[in-house]
Amino acid sequence: MSMIAAFYSGKSILITGATGFLGKVLMEKLLRTSPDLKVIYILVRPKAGQTLQQRIFQILNSKLFEKVKEVCPNVHEKIRAIYADLSQNDFAISKEDMQELLSCTNVIFHCAATVRFDDTLRHAVQLNVTATRQLLLMASQMPKLEVFIHISTAYSNCNLKHIDEVIYPCPVEPKKIIDSLEWLDDAIIEEIAPKLIRDWPNIYTYTKALGEMVVQQESRNLNIAIIRPSIVGATWQEPFPGWVDNVNGPNGLIIAAGKGFLRALKATPKAVADLIPVDTVVNLTLAVGWYTAVHRPKSTLVYHSTSGNFNPCNWHKMGVQVLATFEKIPFERAFRRPYANFTSNNFTSLYWNAVSHRAPAIIYDCYLRLTGRKPRMTKLMNQILRTASMLEYFINRSWEWSTYNTEMLMSELSPEDQRVFNFDVRQLNWLEYIENYVLGVKKYLLKEDMAGIPEAKQHLKRLRNIHYLFNTALFLIVWRLLIARSQMARNVWFFIVSFCYKFLSYFRASSTLKV
Numbered sequence: 001m002s003m004i005a006a007f008y009s010g011k012s013i014l015i016t017g018a019t020g021f022l023g024k025v026l027m028e029k030l031l032r033t034s035p036d037l038k039v040i041y042i043l044v045r046p047k048a049g050q051t052l053q054q055r056i057f058q059i060l061n062s063k064l065f066e067k068v069k070e071v072c073p074n075v076h077e078k079i080r081a082i083y084a085d086l087s088q089n090d091f092a093i094s095k096e097d098m099q100e101l102l103s104c105t106n107v108i109f110h111c112a113a114t115v116r117f118d119d120t121l122r123h124a125v126q127l128n129v130t131a132t133r134q135l136l137l138m139a140s141q142m143p144k145l146e147v148f149i150h151i152s153t154a155y156s157n158c159n160l161k162h163i164d165e166v167i168y169p170c171p172v173e174p175k176k177i178i179d180s181l182e183w184l185d186d187a188i189i190e191e192i193a194p195k196l197i198r199d200w201p202n203i204y205t206y207t208k209a210l211g212e213m214v215v216q217q218e219s220r221n222l223n224i225a226i227i228r229p230s231i232v233g234a235t236w237q238e239p240f241p242g243w244v245d246n247v248n249g250p251n252g253l254i255i256a257a258g259k260g261f262l263r264a265l266k267a268t269p270k271a272v273a274d275l276i277p278v279d280t281v282v283n284l285t286l287a288v289g290w291y292t293a294v295h296r297p298k299s300t301l302v303y304h305s306t307s308g309n310f311n312p313c314n315w316h317k318m319g320v321q322v323l324a325t326f327e328k329i330p331f332e333r334a335f336r337r338p339y340a341n342f343t344s345n346n347f348t349s350l351y352w353n354a355v356s357h358r359a360p361a362i363i364y365d366c367y368l369r370l371t372g373r374k375p376r377m378t379k380l381m382n383q384i385l386r387t388a389s390m391l392e393y394f395i396n397r398s399w400e401w402s403t404y405n406t407e408m409l410m411s412e413l414s415p416e417d418q419r420v421f422n423f424d425v426r427q428l429n430w431l432e433y434i435e436n437y438v439l440g441v442k443k444y445l446l447k448e449d450m451a452g453i454p455e456a457k458q459h460l461k462r463l464r465n466i467h468y469l470f471n472t473a474l475f476l477i478v479w480r481l482l483i484a485r486s487q488m489a490r491n492v493w494f495f496i497v498s499f500c501y502k503f504l505s506y507f508r509a510s511s512t513l514k515v
């Protein structure tokens with residue numbers, strides 16, 4: 001019997017960010033392993049013209065939840081969606097709902113955040129810092145609360161090289177920042193933002209660091225733990241391999257590379273690609289929830305959910321495997337054949353951007369214009385290059401994350417829990433994982449059918465022929481221009497032609513002799 005699963009049985013669990021990538025997998029695993037939990041409260045806002053109910057209906061009827069329905073047929077009854085906007089005062093939750101949450105909640109998983117690297121400082125602080133403080137305040141008024149789990153990121157201290165499982169202080173107190181945002185206007189905030197974030201690469205990682213500090217300062221006598229995942233990727237095993245549902249992190253770049261838009265990346269091939277499957281993060285999160293509630297550690301423990309020091313893989317290996325998978329399982333209607341180049345040199349990177357990215361986009365847009373269609377490739381390419389440049393910081397460095405707490409927890413689990421809530425990435429086979437990942441991107445993000453693979457392969461062959469034809473034509477044109485202008489080029493040309501002629505004559509003569 002799993003002790004972790006038993007712990008969540010009968011519990012009322014509050015999840016923020018349940019409609020996000022991590023939140024959905026967390027909700028799925030909870031329902032599948034503890035189908036007799038009492039209720040999962042999820043704080044949701046209406047979005048993209050959908051009501052709360054429509055959003056939940058769509059999530060629960062997605063492929064991700066198919067297995068859950070076998071063990072928990074009344075899954076809809078287990079989820080109680082509560083209208084909330086985390087950027088508002090009191091989360092804009094109604095009085096009745098708030099009362100219910102305060103009196104019933106046993107466990108909190110705080111996953112909600114803005115993960116955009118380029119968000120405004122005001123919005124990122126509202127979501128990643130103020131909302132965390134507000135949730136902690138709510139938690140302190142919950143008499144039945146046993147544990148509060150805060151999801152942070154392994155990159156919250158990415159301005160350091162070696163990162164321990166401790167909360168590091170930020171140069172400016174979060175409270176001071178929250179207070180000043182109340183009276184400063186947006187223009188001034190954006191002006192001071194670079195000075196505040198100092199050596200953090202973006203507002204996201206900086207505000208996640210502030211969020212952790214808030215957790216430490218406002219923890220009162222709450223039973224809290226922090227999880228720090230690195231780059232969260234598609235599912236490894238559960239509920240099935242390769243599930244992924246947004247374009248964040250590597251996903252968008254995998255699409256761009258598979259469709260042949262992105263053919264070079266400013267990356268350090270030997271740097272560690274610290275990817276961690278989302279189901280591994282969820283298993284660790286649930287195990288930490290159980291451990292913290294049952295063992296009540298004296299201080300707030302931080303757990304790193306990273307792969308680098310258990311089972312390292314570098315960007316070169318990952319890139320090669322991604323490309324190999326594109327050969328086997330190509331994406332449909334690629335713009336160019338997937339090809340790749342990692343370079344850490346600025347000049348080479350500029351060269352590849354011009355030759356491999358911008359020039360083909362401009363040529364294609366000219367073709368669209370000439371055929372009376374609207375040009376779109378340059379805009380798309382700019383978007384992809386902007387995204388790639390935002391992620392560059394993370395693919396050109398390696399970090400060392402200590403994992404004492406994560407390893408301690410692993411040793412505390414029963415063999416059954418180690419199996420059901422496996423977060424041991426030493427067992428992960430990268431080649432297999434990446435293949436499933438790319439397949440998942442094709443199936444669940446691009447919604448492409450496997451039956452289209454032969455046609456996609458044909459399309460790539462056609463692209464290869466066009467590529468050869470284009471290169472040959474380009475070579476001949478350049479050469480013709482050179483010959484017309486330079487005596488030296490003419491001499492070289494006559495030398496090559498006479499050499500080939502002599503070689504062929506010799507070959508013909510020797511084959512005639514043999515006969």
Ligand SMILES: CCCCCCCCCCCCCCCCCCCCCCCCCCCCCC(=O)SCCNC(=O)CCNC(=O)[C@H](O)C(C)(C)COP(=O)(O)OP(=O)(O)OC[C@H]1O[C@@H](n2cnc3c(N)ncnc32)[C@H](O)[C@@H]1OP(=O)(O)O
Pocket residue numbers: 115116117118153154155230231232247248249250251252253254256257262263264265269315316318319320322323339340341342383384386387390391394395
């Ligand atoms: C030595 C030789 C070796 C050879 C080997 C071969 C090498 C191969 C080289 C080339 C090929 C590459 C192959 C790929 C293989 C592996 C991939 C490696 C990449 C790994 C990247 C790792 C990055 C890790 C970062 C981790 C940081 C910390 C993790 C976290 O804690 S949180 C989660 C991270 N958060 C995010 O990822 C959010 C990032 N996104 C943003 O901040 C923003 O979206 C933005 C990028 C700033 C863009 O903002 P905009 O306002 O301009 O646009 P908007 O958001 O409105 O979106 C516009 C449209 O673009 C789409 N889009 C958004 N994000 C992405 C994306 N990441 N990729 C692609 N497309 C994206 C979006 O959907 C919109 O589309 P539309 O709706 O159709 O308009």
Ligand SMILES: NC(=O)C1=CN([C@@H]2O[C@H](COP(=O)(O)OP(=O)(O)OC[C@H]3O[C@@H](n4cnc5c(N)ncnc54)[C@H](OP(=O)(O)O)[C@@H]3O)[C@@H](O)[C@H]2O)C=CC1
Pocket residue numbers: 016017018019020021022023043044045047084085086087110111112113114115127151152153154208228229230231232233246248249
């Ligand atoms: N993905 C990754 O690579 C990593 C993620 N993390 C952390 O994991 C956690 C989850 O990330 P992930 O699932 O990837 O992110 P997503 O962007 O997929 O999900 C974010 C969630 O937060 C919710 N949210 C955002 N703003 C509000 C708001 N104003 N009111 C209510 N809900 C809101 C979103 O709701 P809605 O659907 O309505 O937008 C969504 O459910 C975050 O704390 C993140 O920092 C850490 C390391 C890596």
